[in-house]
Amino acid sequence: MKIVPAKSEDAATLAEIAHAAKRHWGYPENWIAAWRDILTIRNEFITGNVAYCAVEEDHIVGFYVLTQEDDGIHLDHLWILPSAMGRGIGRALFEHAAGAARTLGFDLIRIEADPNAEGFYKRMGATRVGTTVSQVEGEHRQLPLLEYRWSAGVLE
Numbered sequence: 001m002k003i004v005p006a007k008s009e010d011a012a013t014l015a016e017i018a019h020a021a022k023r024h025w026g027y028p029e030n031w032i033a034a035w036r037d038i039l040t041i042r043n044e045f046i047t048g049n050v051a052y053c054a055v056e057e058d059h060i061v062g063f064y065v066l067t068q069e070d071d072g073i074h075l076d077h078l079w080i081l082p083s084a085m086g087r088g089i090g091r092a093l094f095e096h097a098a099g100a101a102r103t104l105g106f107d108l109i110r111i112e113a114d115p116n117a118e119g120f121y122k123r124m125g126a127t128r129v130g131t132t133v134s135q136v137e138g139e140h141r142q143l144p145l146l147e148y149r150w151s152a153g154v155l156e
Contacts, residue, residue, distance in 0.1 A: 001054055001055065001056045001061070001089060001092065002054075002055050003052050003053070003054055003055075003092065003093065003096050004052065004053055004055055005051070005052055005053075006046045006051035006052055006053045006063055006065075007046070008043035008044075008046050008047050009043070010046065010053060010060060010063075011041050011042055011043045011045070011046055013060050014041040014046070014051075014053070014060070014063050014077075014079075015039060015040045015041045017060065017061075017062065017063060017079050017080070017081050018039040018040075018041060018077060018079045019032065019039050020081055020082055021079040021080060021081065021082060022035065022039060022079075022114075023082075024082040024085070025114070025116045028137075030137055031136050031137060034136050034137055035136070041063075041065070041077070045065065046065070049065050049066060049067045049068075049076070050065065050066040050067075050097075050100050050101075050104070051063065051064070051065045051066075052064055052093065052096055052097070052100070054080070054084075054089045054092065054093055056084070061080065061081045061083075061084040061089060062078075062079060062080035062081060062084060062089045062090065062093055063077065063078075063079060063093070064077055064078040064079075064093045064094070064096070064097045065077040066097055066100060066101055066109070068104075069110075071110065072106055072108065072109075072110055073101045073104065073106045073108075073109055073110070074109065074110045074111065074112070075094075075097055075109050075110070075111045075148075078090065078093055078094060078097065078117075080093075090120060091124065094121075094124050095124075097109065098148060098150070102150060107149060107150060108147050108148060108149045108150075109126075109147065109148045110145070110146075110147055111126060111145070111146040111147070111148065112132055112143050112144075112145055112146075113143060113144045113145075113146055114143070115141070115142070115143065115144060118144040118146070121144075121146050121148070122146070124148065125148055125149075126146040126147060126148040127146060127147060127148075127149075128144050128145065128146050129145050129146060129147050130144075130145040131143065131144060131145060132145055
């Protein structure tokens, strides 16, 4: 597995991976449809942010995107194909993202996580700092807000 910069022409593949990974957690299809815009990765989103792909045998199996916001840098996306989960690809991508953020001069990464991903981020060294309440199809969801600081994680 190698980690390479994402290219604008990877957008459709990245969107497919994001949708497949979200479906892996058993969400109803009407929720997946409601999330279509946030799970659809567009060419300009790739070129306007820090985006990298995990590649195995010339196939993209995962990716991440870091975005710079007013309050710092955010891990907006980190998705792995369900068939590639459990093999360390997520860890490798997370560590790469942390290194990229650090190189850009940030001392922490902010993450608004899916509840199913909170355990992964905590294993990576992130800590929960709050909750965002959202609504999907009339149902309230609580999304964990996490921060990853270099002193707490794997980069020290």
